[in-house]
Amino acid sequence: MNQLTIRSVNGKLLADSREVAEMIEIRHADLLEKIKGYIQYLLNGNFRSSDFFIGSTYKDNLNREKPCYLLTRNGCDMVANKMTGEKGVLFTAAYVTKFTEMERQLSNLHVPRSLPEALRLAADLAEKNQMLLIQAEQDRPKVLFADAVATSKTSILVGELAKILKQNGVETGPIRLFSWLRDNGYLISRKGTDYNMPTQRSMELGLFEIKETSISHSDGHVTINKTPKVTGKGQVYFVNKFKDEQQLA
Template identity: 50%
Template sequence: MNELLKVNYDNDRITLSARELHEFLEIETPFKKWFGRMAEYGFSQEIDYREVMDKIVQNPKGGRPSTDYEITLDMAKEIAMIQRSDKGKEVRQYFLELERKWNSPEAVMNRALEYSRKQVKALMEEKQGLIEENNQLKPKALFADAVSASNESILIGQLAKLIRQNGYEIGQNRLFEWMRENEYLIKKGERYNQPTQKSMDLGLFEVKERTITNPDGSTRITLTTKVTGKGQVYFINKFLS
């Protein structure tokens, strides 16, 4: 994916420069007037955007640098949609792709793992007496913290991949078989490979329903079993213990 605009990542969200977005969209209205108008579409300062000093765009009359705004990705998407132009459509698709990658299970877990590592380091620096306890925080525990921080459900095949990455060798087919044998998934019948009532009561799975239109105009419904964040922690601990 080509980088249309520079974005900034932190552990919570994606942000970018409103001035750079204004330039990319080729807006003829001066930036200050344009952004003021955009901000009136229900956005809140310090939540959707915050004022910053642009160190690159200098004031031609001298003095302080020009004002810029750091805006959230959600705000940028709405602004791009409002423009109703080819440039707006192009950059909005770019933002949607960024968001999809940012919210993928792998990205969410990587951020959670990094946050966990920073927390451990801070505790060790704060009090040397906690070093021994912190050394007990094995990668498995960090991994479980990362998964529990995820609100994204994943496919069973993706769960098998995550378990392998953490040291336990298992493939998608073998994981399906294990879940059926251990009564997490239904073994046969019309609901084959769908969650058992026990699994649903534990909150380990959710079933995604999708309606598909066939070429002849008829429709059919497909059901996809996905593992919840709680289910990911549950099964990973099952295998790693």
């Protein structure tokens, strides 16, 4: 059984779904489908799916962006609880051990050796906690949005996505967003019949779908109008991407 790596990301301890899939010896794609089902059940039960699974991406050997999930300890518990036999026991033992080791390492990073040092550390922690509370309040609309549409089958127009982004603090409009999507390889930029249509990469990531509408003209001929629409997964993807870019700016 392969080793499991636990990472600390923004104060959360997380495991990569690719490593989890290797440990329990199933295809990563199959684990992703299982997790999508778990997320739907969680949302139906009014639980925050991000307390268990956090959507993410990685680059494969061909430099293509592929989906994955980061699992919290609760997420690993959920996966393990669905397993039986030796594989389930070994996976449970592995992730419990790794999470415990990581928690111990983080708790032992610094131990104050005097009262003044302890007071300074307490003040620093209080300040950090306050900053985290402020950040959590700022992120709350984005988290609620992500939970609401993560498994949604309703797609929206790019102009509607621009409105959602603006509600989440991104200053943009439909024209600027279309331009950004073309410049960054999500929509086709070359002039022609496929102008502003999703690129192959966007379709493979499941960010867009194409809505076809038949238009009957007065002379009897029929034309097909194609419109790119952003999927529920695409809506979460772009909100998170713009949020990350703002943090890096």
